[in-house]
Amino acid sequence: LNTGCYPSIAHLIQNHYSARFNVHQGSCSGILSARILEYHRQKSLLYQITIARALDTGNDGDQPLPHAATFVSDLVATLPGVAKDHADANVDEEMLREFAEYMYNQHGEKLNRLSPKPFCCAEDFLEMLTRPIATL
Numbered sequence: 001l002n003t004g005c006y007p008s009i010a011h012l013i014q015n016h017y018s019a020r021f022n023v024h025q026g027s028c029s030g031i032l033s034a035r036i037l038e039y040h041r042q043k044s045l046l047y048q049i050t051i052a053r054a055l056d057t058g059n060d061g062d063q064p065l066p067h068a069a070t071f072v073s074d075l076v077a078t079l080p081g082v083a084k085d086h087a088d089a090n091v092d093e094e095m096l097r098e099f100a101e102y103m104y105n106q107h108g109e110k111l112n113r114l115s116p117k118p119f120c121c122a123e124d125f126l127e128m129l130t131r132p133i134a135t136l
Helices: 009-021 025-039 042-055 068-077 093-114 122-130
Strands: none
Touching: 009 025, 009 093, 025 042, 025 068, 025 122, 042 068, 093 122
């Protein structure tokens, strides 16, 4: 996990989540992708608008375009057999807190190199991890 070959912050976070909690990669994406997008929304807005436009199939332009995180979350909700939240993978809040501290302390520099919006502390990382899907 320390090869330095990660193409994106999501890939880095999801691989560590998978290894630490023994969660299938598809479920890691289901649990984390929308949260990661939401955390970085303002700093990657133009890219996220492109993602939202690509995923938008029902909007004829008369309503505001939903955020990319919303589209991803809605898509994940339709996937059978994919965990949608931490509880589905038997990961509780204390486990997430320990994971956030580990990721920030051990990989904070790498996370921030890959991140459009830096993490100032482990608490920032934890807030991203625990953001309720319903608020996206």
